[in-house]
Amino acid sequence: MITIKFIQPDGSEKLVSAMNGRSLMEAAQGAGVVGIVAECGGSAACATCHVVLPQEVFDRLGAPEEHEEDMLDFADAPRQTCSRLSCQVRVTPDMDGIIVRVPTA
Amino acid sequence: MESTIPRNEIPAIIDVSFEDLMRDPYPIYKRAQALGPVVRIEAANLLLVTRFEDIVAIERDPATFSSDNPESNVVKLFGPNLMRKDGEAHQRERKAIEPTVRPGTATRCWGPALEGIVDEVISAFERDGEADLFDALAAPISGRALAAIVGFEDVSWQTIAAWSQGMMDGAGNYSGDPKLTARALEVSREIEEAVDRNCPRLLDAPDESLLSSMLQSGLSTKEIYGNTKVAVGGGYNEPRDAILSLIYGLLLNPDQKEKVLANPALWQPAFEEAVRWISPIGMYPRLLTRDVDLGGHILPKGTQIGLSVAAANHEEPRFEAPQEYNAFRSKTPHLAFGSGPHFCAGTWVARIMVTKVVAPQVFARLANLRLKNPDLVTVRGWVFRGPTSLPVVWDV
Ligand code: HEM
Ligand code: FES
Numbered sequence: 001m002i003t004i005k006f007i008q009p010d011g012s013e014k015l016v017s018a019m020n021g022r023s024l025m026e027a028a029q030g031a032g033v034v035g036i037v038a039e040c041g042g043s044a045a046c047a048t049c050h051v052v053l054p055q056e057v058f059d060r061l062g063a064p065e066e067h068e069e070d071m072l073d074f075a076d077a078p079r080q081t082c083s084r085l086s087c088q089v090r091v092t093p094d095m096d097g098i099i100v101r102v103p104t105a
Numbered sequence: 106m107e108s109t110i111p112r113n114e115i116p117a118i119i120d121v122s123f124e125d126l127m128r129d130p131y132p133i134y135k136r137a138q139a140l141g142p143v144v145r146i147e148a149a150n151l152l153l154v155t156r157f158e159d160i161v162a163i164e165r166d167p168a169t170f171s172s173d174n175p176e177s178n179v180v181k182l183f184g185p186n187l188m189r190k191d192g193e194a195h196q197r198e199r200k201a202i203e204p205t206v207r208p209g210t211a212t213r214c215w216g217p218a219l220e221g222i223v224d225e226v227i228s229a230f231e232r233d234g235e236a237d238l239f240d241a242l243a244a245p246i247s248g249r250a251l252a253a254i255v256g257f258e259d260v261s262w263q264t265i266a267a268w269s270q271g272m273m274d275g276a277g278n279y280s281g282d283p284k285l286t287a288r289a290l291e292v293s294r295e296i297e298e299a300v301d302r303n304c305p306r307l308l309d310a311p312d313e314s315l316l317s318s319m320l321q322s323g324l325s326t327k328e329i330y331g332n333t334k335v336a337v338g339g340g341y342n343e344p345r346d347a348i349l350s351l352i353y354g355l356l357l358n359p360d361q362k363e364k365v366l367a368n369p370a371l372w373q374p375a376f377e378e379a380v381r382w383i384s385p386i387g388m389y390p391r392l393l394t395r396d397v398d399l400g401g402h403i404l405p406k407g408t409q410i411g412l413s414v415a416a417a418n419h420e421e422p423r424f425e426a427p428q429e430y431n432a433f434r435s436k437t438p439h440l441a442f443g444s445g446p447h448f449c450a451g452t453w454v455a456r457i458m459v460t461k462v463v464a465p466q467v468f469a470r471l472a473n474l475r476l477k478n479p480d481l482v483t484v485r486g487w488v489f490r491g492p493t494s495l496p497v498v499w500d501v
Contacts, residue, residue, distance in 0.1 A: 073208070
């Protein structure tokens with residue numbers, strides 16, 4: 001199991017076990033992380049699954065696709081350097097122990 | 106619908122007529138929500154899911170609750186399309202239209218295109234001092250915007266409106282009226298002809314339009330036909346009705362209107378509340394791919410259910426006094442754009458067009474806009490619902 005710590009918009013923490021190969025959004029939503037609404041169920045169409053990754057994880061993943069880039073500009077919480085749509089991020093074993101922030105609108 | 110509905114086990118509402126549903130479905134939805142997770146509405150011959158969390162859960166399980174229904178009128182009359190596909194087949198076509206409908210494109214491309222359209226439309230009646238905003242404003246704006254987005258250079262808004270009506274009549278033609286079927290097939294052919302006329306230009310000079318995006322991503326002609334029909338059927342009525350509901354909601358509540366006019370950032374919540382309050386698409390179908398236990402009722406594979414997002418958007422206590430328009434309620438997600446993989450592809454186009462262009466312009470140009478007489482406003486429909494007449498007056 002891969003464990004990821006989410007910091008919710010109010011600052012509280014939630015430890016989430018994530019499955020290899022599923023999306024970060026699915027892991028967060030399954031655990032009821034506050035702020036991951038994920039209205040479009042992972043279609044990269046709603047921008048309600050916005051997270052901020054640690055810099056080194058963000059760098060490792062490579063650039064988001066053009067559509068996600070566009071969508072991130074319209075998320076409720078202002079976009080940050082390491083912002084991603086969590087539905088577009090696959091969980092991998094090297095993510096065990098990372099801290100992911102759900103930004104505040 | 107299938108004879109497989111287990112009629113005796115599921116609570117039913119049998120004492121309302123189809124006309125009751127058309128006039129005001131909300132009291133019926135409230136009853137349905139109290140009766141159980143799935144309720145048979147006899148007048149519509151449909152099993153309806155009305156509770157918010159149930160709909161969200163269903164939309165998270167598209168393998169069980171399929172959008173694909175080869176027997177539906179829509180697929181039979183208009184051919185396969187992305188709204189009636191699942192899984193990878195759906196994703197592939199959805200990706201093809203993304204470049205046209207993403208928020209950046211809407212901001213850069215469709216918003217500015219709409220500025221000119223809105224200016225022309227309002228200029229045509231601005232000096233009259235009174236109008237019905239359905240015919241004078243919302244229908245032409247929505248139709249012309251959609252023609253531009255699709256890439257139909259030579260199609261008038263009246264044609265878009267007529268096509269949309271023909272498609273809706275055909276889709277809802279459960280009694281098999283041959284006249285409606287014939288008209289729907291004619292509309293289907295006319296749309297295909299318009300696609301054929303406009304595609305050569307877009308192959309030579311690609312742009313941001315829906316047709317162009319589909320051509321660029323290599324969709325087949327059949328796929329392009331099907332998805333263009335979805336855009337006509339789903340991209341004209343809904344923005345039209347949302348524009349009218351937003352204006353209506355604010356005119357009913359002058360205090361809210363003043364606050365929104367003083368702060369353009371508030372157009373966004375005002376718009377979301379309008380589509381929550383009167384959801385333009387009130388219900389859409391799903392087909393069970395296996396036997397499913399819905400709150401203790403076993404529904405057999407092959408059963409069609411309707412997801413009533415209109416009901417969910419009026420669920421208490423999630424939304425307090427849900428029948429009232431209140432742009433200042435606490436921010437709570439609604440289901441007017443659906444949810445899950447088929448979440449409305451045009452969401453951002455609609456949001457940006459209405460909140461950045463149409464609504465601000467209407468209130469800026471029509472001074473002291475007000476309802477002519479609240480009793481003259483009519484709102485109708487349940488599968489599709491919106492104001493059908495919105496007579497207003499303003500100072501000239
Ligand atoms: C306020 C305006 C609108 C509302 C309330 C609305 C509502 C919806 C809803 C509820 C669905 C889901 C249907 C289902 O799951 O079966 C949907 C799907 C869709 N809508 Fe919209 N819509 C609006 C505007 C638009 C516009 C302007 C366009 C086109 C430019 C559009 C294009 C689509 C498409 C292509 C789909 C199918 C998406 C898919 O199956 O993946 N919509 N819409
Ligand atoms: S879940 Fe909608 S964009 Fe990620």
